Every structure is written in C-alpha cells, then in structure tokens.
Amino acid sequence: MAKDDITKSFKFIGTRPNRPDGFEKVTGRAKYxxxxxxxxMLHGAVLRSPYAHARIKSINFEKAAKLDGVKAIITRDDFPKDREGEPLKLLENTIAGEIAYYDGHAIAAVAATSVFTAKEALKEIEVEYEVLPHVIDVDEAMKPDAPIVRENAGDFSVPEGSSPNVASYIEFGRGDLANGFNKADIVKSGLFKTEAAHQGYIEPHACMAQLDHNGQGEMWVCTQGHWYIRQMCSEVLGLEASKLCVTPSEIGGGFGGKTTIFIEPLALALSKKSGGRPVKIVMSRSEVLRATGPTASASMDVKIGMTKDGYLTAGCVEFRMQGGAFGGSPVSEALQCAFASYNMDAVHHIGFDVLANRPRAAAYRAPGSPMAAFAVESLIDEMCTDLNLDPI
Incomplete structure (x- = not known):
C-alpha cells in the first residue's frame, strides 16, 4: 500500500534518547x-596442556584432592562418553580426552573455597604426557608428510588422495574460465596469507554455574547468545535444555568470540560434583589467548582476468583455512564473499577446511569475509596499478 503522507516527526529518530544501560555502566553498578x-560459591581453575599435541597417558589428582578447601576435581571421565557429531567436537574442545590437541587445551578442573586454593591444587595434579608432532600452519598441514591432527576427520566431501588433515571440501562456480581469461588484456594471480587473529575483547570469559543431581541448573555468563550456551551445554553434558536456565551478564566485548562454549560445561560439571554448590570460573588474559577461538588463519590463491577498461572477465580462488583441531573454519563464507561485489561471467571457487593444532576457531566480525576481501581486493589493486586505472 502506497504511503502518501510523509512522517516528519518521530518518537526516537532524530532525538538523543538516554541509553537504557547507561546509568548502570557509568556508575559502576552494571554486573559483568x-x-x-x-x-x-566455589572458585574454579583449569589445568591446561603445555603442549600443542600430546597423548595423555595418566592423570593423578590424589594430592590435589587432599588440600584443605578443595571440593571437586573433574577430568574427561566426568563427562558423557556417548557424544558424537557436533556435541562431541564441542566436548573435545572444552576438555581433552586421550589427546591434548593444542597448547592450552583443558586437562582437568578444580573447584575450591578460594581462587588461591584452586590454583594451588592445579600444581599438585600430576599428568604424564607423550609429546606428539604438531602442525599449526595451514599449508604445512596439507602436505603429505604433515603430522595427523585427528584420524578420520574428513567428511564425505573430501576428495580422494587429500591430506588427512582436510576436514571438508567445497567447490562451485559458473561459466567458461578459459574463455574468460582469453578475453582479458591482463591476467594476474597471487598468493595471500593471513594469520589467526583473536577478537581481543576487553573482558575475559567468566561464568558462574550451578547444577544439581536432578539435572536442574542455572548459569550466569558473559555471552553474545545465551540460547546458544544453553543448547551447547545441554548437548555436551547430556542435559535437558529445558532444565538449564542461562542469564547473560553485561558483556565487555565479544565480536563473535563469545558465541560458543569454553569454560561453561566445566563450571556445571564441577558444581554437580561438589554437591550442587555454585562454581565461578574467570579466565585470565593468558587463558583467553591460548584456549579460546580466534578467527581462522588462511592461505589464498587468487587469479583474475581484466580488460584495459577495468571489466573483470573471469576469476578463480582456492582458499585454505584452518579452523583448529576440530574443523569449522569460515571457508564457505569466505568463498561466498570473494567475488560477491563483481559481475563476472566466469568464476570458480575451491575451499579446504583444514585441521591444525590450535583451538577451534570462533566467529569474528563477518567470519571469513575480511580474509577473502583482503586477497581479492589486493590483487585487483595491483592490476589497476598495472593498467593505470583508478582502483576505486
């Protein structure tokens, strides 16, 4: 229906309303x-692997359990053993089982009456490791002789003969590439690499959780999506999602990095083992950088054809992205972004999701798109310089 009358006054547009959370934040009353x-409440602390790849041969926490004030100690044995698919990957990234897959991977966790006691207990836990070869660079991980991060990790999409570290493969396109490149006055290609970058939010991850023997629980979490946290925790721990209430606190930045779980299932498991007492875990800055998901690192081949007047005739990309030890890099989103701004008759996209001995990647401001735009736009700028064209 046509709107003939133009509204010239609005309730909020064009005004400067007070922020609903402004008073609490400027007065320091906001709770993060x-x-x-x-x-x-008990305080939790997490023992983390000092190795990027290691087999856990044994864990002995008898000395730690005897410390005055220690109320609960958990390892992977305190979690369900029948998880599979995505819940298993979430669980594996949360706490290591037989193998620690990255530096900072959680091995055990302690709940005690004070933060000091919990950290002292960690020092008393004895872990015997068998150090294994590791790989953290995406191109190195795809080489035939690269250390295998996880056996049989590839899905149905992976082409035969690919590296065991390839988790999934994507290919799509349209048009005649050869004909498109033949029409171009200049054809240029380039290799572009980006490293994993952390979101760098000011507030480290923190949560308080309570879980009783009936599977009824509550959580207070700094998160970008409390429904995500509820669903993921219930899947990892085998709980009914309807019995888990998650309340989001104020959040000191997230940028995509607080849309998944890291310490939350540990706090719930510690609470249950300590008789249902609330358990709070607050990550240090070091833990955040070592054990939470940054964006994926990438290695990207780009080839583009262009005429003298700046018309793009064809383009192809091959993106290789590592999403950590459990897959899940944003390579699909990166491929969709690569040539999205241009009208080309012939395009071809290939993508590899590659495993590496790093924490599982998390979202970061339009996942995959910054890397793709960097690679494609850098090459286009170079071609415009060669043809004396304005790159804008």
Missing amino acids: GADISAVG
Missing part, C-alpha cells in the same frame, strides 16, 4: 561475568 557471586 566476573562480578556475579552467590552464597556458598
């Missing part, structure tokens, strides 16, 4: 994840 507390 680390500010949450409860009566009888």
Whole structure:
C-alpha cells in the first residue's frame, strides 16, 4: 500500500534518547561475568596442556584432592562418553580426552573455597604426557608428510588422495574460465596469507554455574547468545535444555568470540560434583589467548582476468583455512564473499577446511569475509596499478 503522507516527526529518530544501560555502566553498578557471586560459591581453575599435541597417558589428582578447601576435581571421565557429531567436537574442545590437541587445551578442573586454593591444587595434579608432532600452519598441514591432527576427520566431501588433515571440501562456480581469461588484456594471480587473529575483547570469559543431581541448573555468563550456551551445554553434558536456565551478564566485548562454549560445561560439571554448590570460573588474559577461538588463519590463491577498461572477465580462488583441531573454519563464507561485489561471467571457487593444532576457531566480525576481501581486493589493486586505472 502506497504511503502518501510523509512522517516528519518521530518518537526516537532524530532525538538523543538516554541509553537504557547507561546509568548502570557509568556508575559502576552494571554486573559483568566476573562480578556475579552467590552464597556458598566455589572458585574454579583449569589445568591446561603445555603442549600443542600430546597423548595423555595418566592423570593423578590424589594430592590435589587432599588440600584443605578443595571440593571437586573433574577430568574427561566426568563427562558423557556417548557424544558424537557436533556435541562431541564441542566436548573435545572444552576438555581433552586421550589427546591434548593444542597448547592450552583443558586437562582437568578444580573447584575450591578460594581462587588461591584452586590454583594451588592445579600444581599438585600430576599428568604424564607423550609429546606428539604438531602442525599449526595451514599449508604445512596439507602436505603429505604433515603430522595427523585427528584420524578420520574428513567428511564425505573430501576428495580422494587429500591430506588427512582436510576436514571438508567445497567447490562451485559458473561459466567458461578459459574463455574468460582469453578475453582479458591482463591476467594476474597471487598468493595471500593471513594469520589467526583473536577478537581481543576487553573482558575475559567468566561464568558462574550451578547444577544439581536432578539435572536442574542455572548459569550466569558473559555471552553474545545465551540460547546458544544453553543448547551447547545441554548437548555436551547430556542435559535437558529445558532444565538449564542461562542469564547473560553485561558483556565487555565479544565480536563473535563469545558465541560458543569454553569454560561453561566445566563450571556445571564441577558444581554437580561438589554437591550442587555454585562454581565461578574467570579466565585470565593468558587463558583467553591460548584456549579460546580466534578467527581462522588462511592461505589464498587468487587469479583474475581484466580488460584495459577495468571489466573483470573471469576469476578463480582456492582458499585454505584452518579452523583448529576440530574443523569449522569460515571457508564457505569466505568463498561466498570473494567475488560477491563483481559481475563476472566466469568464476570458480575451491575451499579446504583444514585441521591444525590450535583451538577451534570462533566467529569474528563477518567470519571469513575480511580474509577473502583482503586477497581479492589486493590483487585487483595491483592490476589497476598495472593498467593505470583508478582502483576505486
């Protein structure tokens, strides 16, 4: 229906309304994840692998359990053993089983009456490791002689003969590439690499969780999506999602990095093992950088054909992205972004999701797109310089 009358005054547009959370933040009353507390609350701490790839031969926490104030210690044995698919990957990334897949991978966790006691208990846990070869560069991971991160990790899409570290493969396009490149006055290609970059949010991950023996639980979490946290935690721990209530706290930045789980299932498991007492875990900055998901690193081949007047005749890309030890890099989104701004008659896209001994990648501001735009636009700028064209 046509709107003939133009509205010239609005309730909020064109005004400067007060921020609904402004008063609490400027007065310091806003509660962030680390500010949450409860009566009888315990403090959690996490023991992390010092190796990028190692087999866990044994864990002995008898000495730690005897420390005054220690109320619960958990390892992978305290989690369900029947997880599979995505819930298994989430669980594996949360706490190591037989193998630690990256530096900082959680091995065990302690709940105690003070942060000091919990950290002292970690020092008393004895872990015997068998150090294994590791790989962190995406191109190195695809070589035939590269250390295998996880056996049989590739899905149905992976071409025969690919590296065991390829988790999935994508290919799509349209048009006649050869004909498109033949029409071009200049054809140029380039290799572009980007390293994994962390979101760098100011507030480290923090949560407080309580879980009783009936599977009824509550969580207070600094998160970008409390429904995500509820679903993921319930899948990892084998709980009914309807019995888990998640309350988001104020958040000191996330940028995509707080849309998944890291310490939350550990806090719930510690709470249950300590008799249902609330358990709070607050990550240090070091833990955040070592053990939470940054964006994926990438290695990208780009080839483009262009006429003297700046018309793009054809383009092809091959993107290789590592999403950590459990897959899930944003290579699909990167491929979709690569030539999305241009009208080309012939395009071809190939993508590899590659495993490496790093934490599982998480979202970061339009996942995959910054890397793709960097590679494609850099090559287009070079071609415009060669043809004396304005790159804009």
